Structures are given as structure tokens and as C-alpha cells.
Amino acid sequence: MVSYIPVDLYVTVNPSVIGAGSSDLGINGLFIGKNNLIPAGQVTEFNSADAVSDWFGSDAYETTLANVYFNGFTNCTKFPSALYFVPYITAARAAWARGSSLKGMTLATLKTITGGLAVTIGGTEYKTEAINLSAVTSFTDAATALTSDLGLSSAGTVTWDALSSRFTITSTATGAEATITQVTGTAAKSLGLASAVLSQGAAVNTLTDILNFAKKQNLNWALFSTVEQPEQDENTEMAIWANNQNKGWGFIMSDNDPNAEIANNETCFGFLARDMKYEGVAAVYDANENPTLKAFVLGMCASVDWNALNGRVDAAYRRQSGLAPTCRDGQTAQNILDNGYSYYGAVGGRGKDNTYNFFYNGNMPGSYSRLGKFINQVWLNNKIKLTVIDLMLALNSFPYNDEGYTRLRNAISGDDGPVDAGLNNGVIRRGISLSGSQKEQIIAKVGFDISNELYSQGWYLQIVDAPANVRAQGGSPSINFFYCDGSSIEQITIASIMIE
Structure with missing residues (x-):
């Protein structure tokens, strides 16, 4: 066979790629909530309202917020792509492994599941090779049988959530020492536990702890709010945190305090925030039951199409069909604004059916007088940095x-x-x-x-x-x-x- 000197001895081509550059920051929203279903030790991402509903349940308040958030605003050309949740832990939490949904599985199918199952709780392994659910009379009964078969005793329990159609293994111990591992065994997949979401036990945390953790774990968000209505001292803590972030993150504070409607009321948080000139804080007034204006504001900001011609979005006059107004009176509207809040107004003009609902006006107490200006500089400065x-x-x-x-x-x-x-x-x-x-x-x-x-x-x-x-x-x-x-x-x- 004839051999040759390789051409690489004389000419070598080393391939490389000139990349398209880093991707833009998403002005995505983050909710801090007390629901035990929000996993500890992580920032949980959802990419649709359906995904939120699947996890929390269709009737959950978190789902209501997500429906508003992912709807963006009327005539937007881009919709939010991600919503994040982190837990606010006010009492020590147990560890849990929450399985995937078994929606559609019949009791007859459940009864046919056999095999092995193993999980480690608090460092101790609990296992069985003899799962047999042929005698159970319900999914709840099956959870009791699984607890017994695993020999969990006082270490934990298996429960069935009928709303989301999932099995969950929860430790009895609480706090940072409570731990759980991924579930294994031949029956794990059939029971939805092989791909279970894990939440390790956790001690009580502060809002400052939560926000620092969220910022460290995930940088693809820019604005945050809370699921539950905060107390005044909690609002202050979050406002101080936002103020200390070099104008890179913002707090959308939803308030149901009726004092916001009273002219020059010095006790409401909007007035206090304006007096302190906090950076990165926007207060919105929403006294409705299960308020959703905060979710609209987060979703509006996450819907900005930064690649579109004139894609910039200013908060005033943005709207969403089906969103409940938070103000219906002219003088009250002025009082709300003067106290440092924005509102979702029901506005009427002369003539038949000349009524309009829209957000007004996105004011902020710091260097950036409007929410639109604030998110614009977050986007621009991040783009320059990248x-x-x-x-x-x-x-x-x-x-x-x-x-x-x-x-x-x-x-x-x-x-x-x-x-x-x-x-x-x-x-x-x-x-x-x-x-x-x-x-x-x-x-x-x-x-x-x-x-x-x-x-x-x-x-x-x-x-x-x-x-x-x-x-x-x-x-x-x-x-x-x-x-x-x-x-x-x-x-x-x-x-x-x-x-x-």
C-alpha cells in the first residue's frame, strides 16, 4: 500500500466559532410565597400558566396570579416566557418528594402495580421489594399501604393529593436537618415517584435571605412581588433590599391598605416609600379580594419585546381584559397617586359605552420616576455589560x-x-x-x-x-x-x- 505525508504537516485549519453574543436579560417576575408546595432550596421556574396550575392546582391563588401574568397586556407582541417562585418559610419545614401527576390513571391500573421502592429519609434508607396494591380501595388507601410497605414508621408518610393526582413522601422531621433522596425501585416510575421533585427540610428564613438566595441561584429575573399580602415591616425589608441592588432589581409592592385612598396619609407604605426615596420600588393599590394587579405589572414588564421597533413599553395606559379595577373615583385616584401608588382605573367618558380600564401610572420614588424607565435601564445596562x-x-x-x-x-x-x-x-x-x-x-x-x-x-x-x-x-x-x-x-x- 502506498503511504503519504499528511497535508496537515504543511497546512492546518483550526476551526472556531465567533458566537452571536450573550442573550438578553429577561425582565421576568418572581413571587415569594408561603405555600408548602414551593420547593425549598431552589428557585422554581414555570413556563406557562398551565404548568403553574398543574403544580399548585387549578383553584390555587398562585394559578390565578399566573393566568394574569402570562397574559401580558393588550396588544403586546411578546408574552412572558418564565415565572419564578421561591418559598417564604415562617415555620420549619419537612423534606418531601412530590411525584409527577398520575391524572387519568384508574384504580384498576393502580392495583396492578408491583415491584420495589426505596427512599432515604434523614440518612436512613427505607425500602421494599414487595409492593402489591391489588387490595387497595382508593389512591388514599394506596398511600397508606405504601407507608406501611416501606416501613417508614415514625420517619415519614406517603400521602395522596387528589387535586393534583400525585403521591408525596414527607419526612416527619423538620428544619435543615430533614433530608430526603430521589425515590428508586422498579415501582417508582409507575407511581410517578421516579421523577419526583425534591424539597429538603428548611429552617425559618427572612425575606432578605430569600432574595439574596434567589439572586445567587438565578439571574434571569428582575422584578419580584409576594403571593401573600406583606406586613408593613416586611414591605420595608424588601424595599431596603431592592434599594441596595444598584438599580438592578425591583420590588412590585401590592397594598390593600385603605389609607392609600386618604389624601396625604403618612401611614401607608406608598407614602413612606416616597419619603425614603427607595430605588427600585413600585407600589400598586389593590384592595380586591385575591388581588392580581401585581401579577399584571410583573407580566407587563416581562412582555416587553426588546427586539421590536418601538418595543419600549411605558406602564401608563396598559391594560388586560378581565382584570378587576382597583379605583373608580377621580378624587380617590388622585389621592392614590399622591400617596405614591399606581392603580388600575375604571374610566368613563361621555357617550354610550365609552368606558376604559387601564393601569396608571407606574410612578416610583427613586431616581427613575416611572417603572418603564426603571426596567429600560435594567435591560440597557445589562446589555452593555454582556x-x-x-x-x-x-x-x-x-x-x-x-x-x-x-x-x-x-x-x-x-x-x-x-x-x-x-x-x-x-x-x-x-x-x-x-x-x-x-x-x-x-x-x-x-x-x-x-x-x-x-x-x-x-x-x-x-x-x-x-x-x-x-x-x-x-x-x-x-x-x-x-x-x-x-x-x-x-x-x-x-x-x-x-x-x-
Whole structure:
């Protein structure tokens, strides 16, 4: 056989890929809730209202919230893709393994299940090879039989949830020491336990603990609220947490306090939040039974299509069919706004059937006066951050000179970069006239007047060469990115003048 010198000795092609870049942040919502079905030790993701219903039950309040959340808002071009839940544990919890749904399984089929089952609770294994359900008279009876067959004794119990059609194994012990493992054995799959969701035992946690944990475990959310109505001190704790997140996460606080309807009432939370000028806090007033306005606000923000032309969404005048109004009176509406809240108003105009329900107005007490502005900057700043890290990963070296600074400038302001995307979706606006005070503040920051550039292009990026001591440590040059938000018109007053 004739042999040859491989061509690779002379020419080698090393394949690689230039990636499309990091994906955008989803302005997804997160609910903190006390329901024991919210697994401990994890941030649980649901991708549809049906998935929430399947887990919590069709009549659960969590399902009601999810139905509103995943409906987005009227005329939205994108719907929420994810909703997260984390548990608020106010009493030590047991460990559990909750099986998959057996909906549709008949008792006759259940009776045919045989085989082995094993689970470890608190470090001790409980097992049997003799599962035989031929004599059970119901699914609840089967749960009792499984408890006995496994020999759980005082270690735990097997129960049947008729609403969700699932078996659950729960430890008797509670707190952080209570543990459970995945269920195994030849009968586990047939009983829905082979793919059981696990929740380890947990001690009491604080809201600050919960939010820090959620942020550490999952970064694909930006706004949060609570399933249950919080107490005033709980609202304060969550507001303080949001205030300390460098404007990266926001708290949608739903309040049913009737004092919100009283003019200049200093005891309601909206007034207190405004007085403290908390960053990242939006208070909404909803005194309805089983309030859902918070879910609408979360879903509205999760429905923003950042890739669409003029996809920016401002909270005022957004609506959803079937959502219950939280205010029906003009003076009350003004009082609610003055106290730092937003509402879902029932509005009427002269003429037959000229009635409208919509949200108003998304005010916030911190630097960003409206919820829309707040989520816009969360999206834009995150996109800039991801763009820069993608650039740094792609470069072998990032020099402190015009070449390096040009690469950085092109990444941020070039085609398909953050600036381009912001101009397309309306987060960055051209043609915004600045006040004299704004111009002076910018001059003080930059060192010269850039108002013409801001007016014509909507943004300005300043990169100042780093001094030697910064270069020696690999530190950042001084970089300032200015952009015009431009706000959004929320009220119209027209002078109608007749000329004879």
C-alpha cells in the first residue's frame, strides 16, 4: 500500500466559532410565597400558566396570579416566557418528594402495580421489594399501604393529593436537618415517584435571605412581588433590599391598605416609600379580594419585546381584559397617586359605552420616576455589560490605547450593539431638548458641552485614557455613557379656541 505525508504537516485549519453574543436579560417576575408546595432550596421556574396550575392546582391563588401574568397586556407582541417562585418559610419545614401527576390513571391500573421502592429519609434508607396494591380501595388507601410497605414508621408518610393526582413522601422531621433522596425501585416510575421533585427540610428564613438566595441561584429575573399580602415591616425589608441592588432589581409592592385612598396619609407604605426615596420600588393599590394587579405589572414588564421597533413599553395606559379595577373615583385616584401608588382605573367618558380600564401610572420614588424607565435601564445596562464581557472574552489582549478604546466603542455603539438596539426599541430617544440645568450637570461630568450630540444621536460615550497607575493594575479607564430616555406623554391638555 502506498503511504503519504499528511497535508496537515504543511497546512492546518483550526476551526472556531465567533458566537452571536450573550442573550438578553429577561425582565421576568418572581413571587415569594408561603405555600408548602414551593420547593425549598431552589428557585422554581414555570413556563406557562398551565404548568403553574398543574403544580399548585387549578383553584390555587398562585394559578390565578399566573393566568394574569402570562397574559401580558393588550396588544403586546411578546408574552412572558418564565415565572419564578421561591418559598417564604415562617415555620420549619419537612423534606418531601412530590411525584409527577398520575391524572387519568384508574384504580384498576393502580392495583396492578408491583415491584420495589426505596427512599432515604434523614440518612436512613427505607425500602421494599414487595409492593402489591391489588387490595387497595382508593389512591388514599394506596398511600397508606405504601407507608406501611416501606416501613417508614415514625420517619415519614406517603400521602395522596387528589387535586393534583400525585403521591408525596414527607419526612416527619423538620428544619435543615430533614433530608430526603430521589425515590428508586422498579415501582417508582409507575407511581410517578421516579421523577419526583425534591424539597429538603428548611429552617425559618427572612425575606432578605430569600432574595439574596434567589439572586445567587438565578439571574434571569428582575422584578419580584409576594403571593401573600406583606406586613408593613416586611414591605420595608424588601424595599431596603431592592434599594441596595444598584438599580438592578425591583420590588412590585401590592397594598390593600385603605389609607392609600386618604389624601396625604403618612401611614401607608406608598407614602413612606416616597419619603425614603427607595430605588427600585413600585407600589400598586389593590384592595380586591385575591388581588392580581401585581401579577399584571410583573407580566407587563416581562412582555416587553426588546427586539421590536418601538418595543419600549411605558406602564401608563396598559391594560388586560378581565382584570378587576382597583379605583373608580377621580378624587380617590388622585389621592392614590399622591400617596405614591399606581392603580388600575375604571374610566368613563361621555357617550354610550365609552368606558376604559387601564393601569396608571407606574410612578416610583427613586431616581427613575416611572417603572418603564426603571426596567429600560435594567435591560440597557445589562446589555452593555454582556456586550463588554463578550468582547473581553474574544480578545487575546485589550490595549490601553486608541485601538482598544475603538474596539470598546464599536462594541457598544456599533451595528447590533446596545446603542443600536436601544435606538430601535425606543429606550434611547433622539431629538430630546435638555434644560439648562441638565446641560450644566453634564458639562460638570464630562468637561465640555455634549448637548448637540445628545440631541442629534440620543447618546454619547466618553472614554478617558487611563493613567499609568490604573494601567499597572489592569483597571478600567474612566467611561461615561449618557443616553436620553425622553419620558412618555401621560396627560394631554388641549386649548380649543373658536375663531368667529
